[in-house]
Amino acid sequence: MLNRVVLVGRLTRDPELRYTANGGTAIARFTLAVERNYANQQGEREADFIFISVWRGLAENCAKYLHKGSLVALEGRLQVRSYENQEGRTVWSTEVVADQVKFLDSRNSQNNDNNFGDNNMGYSNQNQQNKQSNQDPFQSVGKPIDLSDDDLPF
Known part of the structure; x- marks a missing residue:
């Protein structure tokens, strides 16, 4: 049997982080808007809003x-649950339990007040300056290289 889901979309709100009562295990929940591949009759693209749950360190x-x-891009499994509401009716809930989440936004495209700053990712300001000055690794392509005969392996 196979139960795998792969999605790419945008968060509709900030993730909500909670911890389980009995073990203190972290769980984050958020909704992912995933655009459909086709337009409706009015020419507008619609989106599906999918509930996502993430556990443990990945949740944090x-x-x-x-x-x-x-x-984000994520991979996980589809999970369907049911429960009885206060009126005694059965309510079905469908969500994706993600075990892999890839952050697709670059840190440079984010503003400073959303926890994506380089200091939060373990970079110092000096490392950031060095990183920016070396952004184009191909800037010397097509220019002559200064090599002596001692540098050649043959």
């Missing part, structure tokens, strides 16, 4: 680094 990372509007 999602809560720390993702926010409303973040673009």
